[in-house]
Amino acid sequence: MKDTFKHKGLRQQLVAVVKDKGIKDEQVLKAIGKIPRHLFMDSGFLDHAYQDKAFPIAANQTISQPYTVAFQSELLNIKNGDKVLEIGTGSGYQTAVLCELGAKVYSIERQLELFKITSKFLPKLGYRAKKLIFGDGYKGLKEEAPFDSIIVTAGAPFVPKPLLSQLAIGGRLVIPVGDDIQIMTLFIRKGPKEFEKHEFGEFRFVPLLEDKN
Secondary structure (H helix, E strand, O other): OOOOHHHHHHHHHHHHHHHHOOOOOHHHHHHHHHOOHHHHOOHHHHHHOOOOOOEEOOOOOEEOOHHHHHHHHHHHOOOOOOEEEEEOOOOOHHHHHHHHOOOEEEEEEOOHHHHHHHHHHHHHOOOOOOEEEEOOHHHOOHHHOOEEEEEEOOEEOOOOHHHHHOEEEEEEEEEEEOOOOEEEEEEEEOOOOOEEEEEEEEEOOOEOOOOOO
């Protein structure tokens, strides 16, 4: 697992691209500049690792576009030590960004193949989530709630109610809502039953899979 000067240079170019697209959070930009994204991808895609594009990974899933990762991360407004729930561990790239931002990360993945790969791979890079769980993200993680932030990294046809209920007061849920094209949506919990909703334009994600068992 090599991370060369060339890779580091390509990452700085990627940071510049993401910054040009409007990402302002210095901590998020620093995380994108530090994490070796090429190691999260099949070696056949090495040339594409630092382009601002999504790419296929195992189990018919994708590693998200760096801009999308940065955009969602910026909306979370993470403070050091925040308890964050991630729905859809995927390649683990977003998980690594959350770790770099100082979050205590709890992450759920429902594709067993991906879960096995990522749970072994992340610690090798030095990224230790509090918990990596194989399960159904629609249900959230009630036993660890409340969370300061919840991030959903797949397109959700609707907003799962358990996720809203597991937010701390003042907590933020960032979720792409929609079927073919999603609207990036931020919910801020203002009270026990009160939520403020903001929408941030169109994005495309692989669908969030609900456990049918």
